[in-house]
Amino acid sequence: MKVEKVKYVLWAVDMDRAIRFYTELFGGSLSFQTEVWSEVVIAGATIGLHADGEGKRTWTGLSFQLDDLRAGVDRLIECGGELARPLDESGEEELHLAMCVDPEGNEFMMTLKRR
Helix, strand or coil: CCCCCCEEEEECCCHHHHHHHHHHHHCCEEEEECCCEEEEEECCEEEEEECCCCCCCEEEEEEEEECCHHHHHHHHHHCCCEECCCCCCCCCCCCCEEEEECCCCEEEEEEECCC
């Protein structure tokens, strides 16, 4: 037996909106699309999008490490996502974590590697 691909599956209420969000926010490329199942490849990882989502807030455990977290947060908002909680900028440390929600209700993290 050989593993051919690893996919992380998210639920989508609106398939076109979900595809647009992940391709625009993270520069992903659409590798497969139907009304029920689509796949977006981001930094070599495959995000599977499954239709029939309910739009409920759901923690996914998914994390995207970025080279510029502030730009990522700005782009998140531009692409229709939102922050799950306000950014904690109270400390002297550089911002390194943003808890996010996509337009389908999937919660994920965007991070910056601590230097």
